[in-house]
Amino acid sequence: MALDETARAAQLRIWRLTLVLVGVLTVLRVVALFATPLELYPDEAQYWLWSRHLDFGYFSKPPVIAWLIWATTRIGGDAEAWLRIGSPLLNAGTALVISRIATRLYGGEKGGSWVGLAAAAIFILMPGVQLSSVLITTDTPLLFFLALMIWACVALPDASKRARIWVAVGMGAALGMAFLSKYAAIYALAGLAAHLFLSREARRAWTPAMAVVFFAALFAVFTPNLLWNYRHHFSTVEHTAANANWKTGDLFNPMELVQFVGSQFGVFGPVPFGVLGGGALLLSVRKRLAAADIMLLCFALPPLLTVAAQAFVSRANSNWAGAAYVAGSVLVAAWLLRWDARRWLIGGLALQAVLAALFLTWVIDPRTAEAMGMANSFKRARGWDQTVQAIIARTREEQALHGGVTAVAVDDRFLYNVAAYYGRGYFGTPAAPPLKMWVHEIAPRNQAEAEAPLDAALGRRVLIASLEGTYRAKIRQDFKATSDLQIVRVRLDKKRSRRTDLFIAQGFAPVPRDPVTGLPPDPEPTP
Numbered sequence: 001m002a003l004d005e006t007a008r009a010a011q012l013r014i015w016r017l018t019l020v021l022v023g024v025l026t027v028l029r030v031v032a033l034f035a036t037p038l039e040l041y042p043d044e045a046q047y048w049l050w051s052r053h054l055d056f057g058y059f060s061k062p063p064v065i066a067w068l069i070w071a072t073t074r075i076g077g078d079a080e081a082w083l084r085i086g087s088p089l090l091n092a093g094t095a096l097v098i099s100r101i102a103t104r105l106y107g108g109e110k111g112g113s114w115v116g117l118a119a120a121a122i123f124i125l126m127p128g129v130q131l132s133s134v135l136i137t138t139d140t141p142l143l144f145f146l147a148l149m150i151w152a153c154v155a156l157p158d159a160s161k162r163a164r165i166w167v168a169v170g171m172g173a174a175l176g177m178a179f180l181s182k183y184a185a186i187y188a189l190a191g192l193a194a195h196l197f198l199s200r201e202a203r204r205a206w207t208p209a210m211a212v213v214f215f216a217a218l219f220a221v222f223t224p225n226l227l228w229n230y231r232h233h234f235s236t237v238e239h240t241a242a243n244a245n246w247k248t249g250d251l252f253n254p255m256e257l258v259q260f261v262g263s264q265f266g267v268f269g270p271v272p273f274g275v276l277g278g279g280a281l282l283l284s285v286r287k288r289l290a291a292a293d294i295m296l297l298c299f300a301l302p303p304l305l306t307v308a309a310q311a312f313v314s315r316a317n318s319n320w321a322g323a324a325y326v327a328g329s330v331l332v333a334a335w336l337l338r339w340d341a342r343r344w345l346i347g348g349l350a351l352q353a354v355l356a357a358l359f360l361t362w363v364i365d366p367r368t369a370e371a372m373g374m375a376n377s378f379k380r381a382r383g384w385d386q387t388v389q390a391i392i393a394r395t396r397e398e399q400a401l402h403g404g405v406t407a408v409a410v411d412d413r414f415l416y417n418v419a420a421y422y423g424r425g426y427f428g429t430p431a432a433p434p435l436k437m438w439v440h441e442i443a444p445r446n447q448a449e450a451e452a453p454l455d456a457a458l459g460r461r462v463l464i465a466s467l468e469g470t471y472r473a474k475i476r477q478d479f480k481a482t483s484d485l486q487i488v489r490v491r492l493d494k495k496r497s498r499r500t501d502l503f504i505a506q507g508f509a510p511v512p513r514d515p516v517t518g519l520p521p522d523p524e525p526t527p
């Protein structure tokens with residue numbers, strides 16, 4: 001039934017409120033990016049390094065993160081804020097798409113005129129989104145393209161027969177882009193299959209031709225990454241599988257499961273996650289799930305249940321189930337309005353708004369985080385520039401006074417990534433030695449080790465930078481002589497500092513690695 005003019009005006013007014021809410025938060029987050037003194041996290045520096053050489057894949061991640069950084073840094077340059085600016089913009093886009101999904105599915109229910117605004121607010125104020133809006137991560141484009149894919153899925157039944165073909169193409173393309181963002185997009189494919197299995201109405205909306213064009217679009221977008229993996233021995237797939245850490249002796253860790261479930265209250269928010277888990281269980285037991293509820297649960301539950309099982313078997317990071325919260329935001333908004341639980345909705349959003357304001361305060365002025373005992377949360381985004389400048393200063397000293405070095409080699413991928421970024425004005429210039437990685441194991445375990453390993457030709461006289469001195473003794477085994485140790489300490493806050501050991505190593509001749517463990521032998525104790 002067509003909406004009357006009053007209802008249309010009300011929906012338009014609420015849509016404008018949604019735009020204002022999302023727009024204001026996005027502007028504040030962009031301002032925070034340009035105001036913060038926080039440096040890049042090492043993983044962000046790695047993504048920047050990838051963006052210097054565009055490809056269809058990289059050692060540990062699919063390519064969209066590098067493409068996004070390439071686009072934003074082409075506009076504004078290589079400063080930290082321009083690396084990260086794509087995140088708050090994409091999160092804003094995701095929130096607006098979520099609003100349209102919610103309005104389309106639940107706009108006719110009790111309180112449904114507000115459901116789009118509520119869903120967008122739940123997502124944009126979600127603690128995990130607050131964090132990802134001031135960093136550049138693979139989760140951000142993943143959630144954006146998953147939202148587009150779900151939106152297309154929602155629009156499909158009401159489209160005309162001719163339009164359905166194009167909706168199916170868009171759905172496949174969006175899912176393909178989600179796969180190019182992060183392989184966790186597999187959960188959306190599983191969710192779509194589950195929904196088709198459970199819903200006769202969903203099956204009726206599809207035709208064989210639509211299925212063909214959906215998969216054709218999906219594989220047209222995703223195939224270049226599959227080919228890249230094939231040419232690179234499936235390194236990204238292997239890295240993703242290695243993250244699962246399924247070691248026979250370490251299986252079954254109930255505390256890991258408890259910690260993972262507890263962490264989701266911090267990722268999605270205390271009230272939203274409680275409502276999502278409790279509502280799904282309660283409505284399923286009472287058999288009062290609406291058709292839209294079932295569809296969205298098909299997208300929300302696979303990542304949550306799969307990652308929970310992964311946590312029980314081994315371990316799981318708190319963000320690994322993030323794909324659940326596009327559909328989850330819509331469900332929580334719809335259920336709270338359906339149950340007339342507006343106080344819980346407003347209270348939950350108010351709590352998350354306070355947390356958002358506090359977090360932005362910490363980002364803009366990290367001293368406030370230190371004063372509140374939260375400095376440890378930011379330690380990996382501080383002190384890297386100073387560390388890299390100390391490495392460059394020692395390199396220049398060696399060049400000026402001691403005949404130079406044939407390479408600068410580091411023993412940690414974090415240090416390599418930040419050295420490449422914060423030393424971008426030095427490394428790669430004709431006056432600078434090449435930046436290389438000392439490879440710890442028998443085979444490379446990251447892209448730096450794969451693409452920039454130290455070799456004998458460049459190992460004649462090397463400046464070694466060992467993060468925290470962790471592998472210093474093992475590095476010494478791989479050289480004929482080492483000398484001139486310098487310990488650099490960079491203060492991170494009142495209690496913490498980062499140590500980097502700098503020393504000269506000559507005559508690179510690596511000892512054999514164990515063929516079973518892949519590790520070098522333990523060094524003999526120093527007398």
